[in-house]
Amino acid sequence: VISTTDFFMPIVDDPFTFGRIAATNAISDIYAMGGTPLMAIAIFGWPLDKLPPEVGQQVIEGGRSVCQEAGMMLAGGHSIDSPEPIFGLAVTGRVKIEHLKENSKAQVGDQIYLTKPLGIGILTTAQKQKKITNEDETRAIDTMCQLNDIGCKLATIDGINAITDVTGFGLGGHLSEVCLGSNVAAVIDYNKVPILPNIKDYLANGCSPGGAQRNFDSYGHNLSPMSSEVQSIICDPQTSGGLLIMVSDSAQAAFNEMMTEAGFDLEKIGEIIKLDNDKPLVQINVE
Template sequence: MVKADTSTIRLTEYSHGAGCGCKISPKVLDVILQSKLSIAPDKNLLVGNQSKDDAAVYDLGNGQAVISTTDFFMPIVDDPFTFGRIAATNAISDIYAMGGTPIMAIAILGWPINQLSAEVAQQVVDGGRQACADAGIPLAGGHSIDSPEPIFGLAVTGTVAIKHLKQNNKASAGCNLYLTKPLGVGILSTAQKKQLLQPEHDGLAADIMCQLNTVGNKLATLSQVTALTDVTGFGLLGHLIEVCEGSNVNAEITLDDIPVIPEAKQYQALGAIPGGTHRNFESYGHKAAALNQSAIEILCDPQTSGGLLVAVIPDGEAEFLSLMKEQGFTLTPIGKLLERAPKQHSQQPSQPYVTVI
């Protein structure tokens, strides 16, 4: 087994992709998830694959439900501890995005044991352990394999009162849209991988990715929040289109109102665009109104441990904004949801789900 000085390891050199940008494209994933098996649905499964939501939810029969999710990926940063922390934070986020409370996690580790030492893997797992501790849950176990590239993530279990369950397909027309973290993580991570990142920008993306979306648990109690999801590998455009498709609404968003990490724009100009951006546009671009290249690069930028996308009824907006301010957020709307007109005939062209102004 190779021994290495963990202080000089550049984990991103050992993987072909980074973070949630490693995701299989939605277009391909739809094919993979098709099944010819005739299996009766479980009446207690409240949320499964059908709604493309953030986690599975199972009714326990007592007003409570268990939430189950998993997420893992290849290194998005070079530092092992930070990689583990980001991967774990990202996985735990799916529980918060359903309005739930995480209760425990188990680790998923793939490691090229003949290329990277066990000591480096230990730091990755410790990063995951730290994120779990920050969320107030134990890292209770896990599973590991020898793999060609380093992979780390969690399977996370949570709970939610069914009356407070939040989903991505319950949005209603008239809602305003909010985003709790800025976009641009994919661009900064690609700049790092290409060794374009200036020293003063090192850690910018990591600081954002290590922020837990704990506020999702608090949003669960607000009836004016009609839909909730986290923005990750499919970019803002992809996750917003999933909200619109599932809820049968359209969205109009204002590009200048969407929060973007300011430093990401200079690396966008240098061409630090993740491969996942192009895959996201191939999968979702035809469902949006025409976009210029710059807008595509921002809206389809794959986020890792991204923020929450929240749909809020205007009448209850003041209470929502007050709660968010208490939690340290100062937010302005990025757009709104609109009625979707029904098709008059089968030959009528489909309306775009998302229009950017």
């Protein structure tokens, strides 16, 4: 039995969509462990003096719709009167012990894959600043509402050594955690990293979230030197981001077959390498 919880304040205006995003994000840790979600309870805070309860009900219904998509029940929850809206889930799942995936088991030689493009933090910042196009806003929402349910299928493949989901610490932070926990290092081919369209334009227009700089301040010492643009993307905090998957050579064929059948078209973005204390923990190659 595995359990996780996550919740946050709205990052979009539409209450139903907020509920969907928050629920998708909360379930993600179960999938990252290779698990199947069984049930969830809601964590809900609502400013009753500012917003009508009917709007809050739309948030809950958005969360319920994602739970149904994930094949589990939203079995109640707890609500409080709070200064700002908050919503999330506490999720219970299950996984066979031999299939449990952790973020501390990466091995030298593993190929690294990422299932969702980066840039969500930049686009949600652009949305707050009212600089985002309708097309890019829709693209961001669709990305955040995409379940990471491929994780529970990947768990059955021997040789997928580690999985984690990329969320608030960005790619650089979550990959650093994998490397530190596994006593390895990583090299990333930046040109292969999936990035949402138009991200560079939004960065040029001042849409880098404050969280990206805080992330860099926290773990930038683990990364090789890079331009401010690359830094903003590598450290961009993701909401309901993709799975970061470490795949051994022996599992490569089965992994490729499963991902293709599931509709993914992935390129490896890097490789796990031997730790060298004289070199950066995570090397970002831009050329």
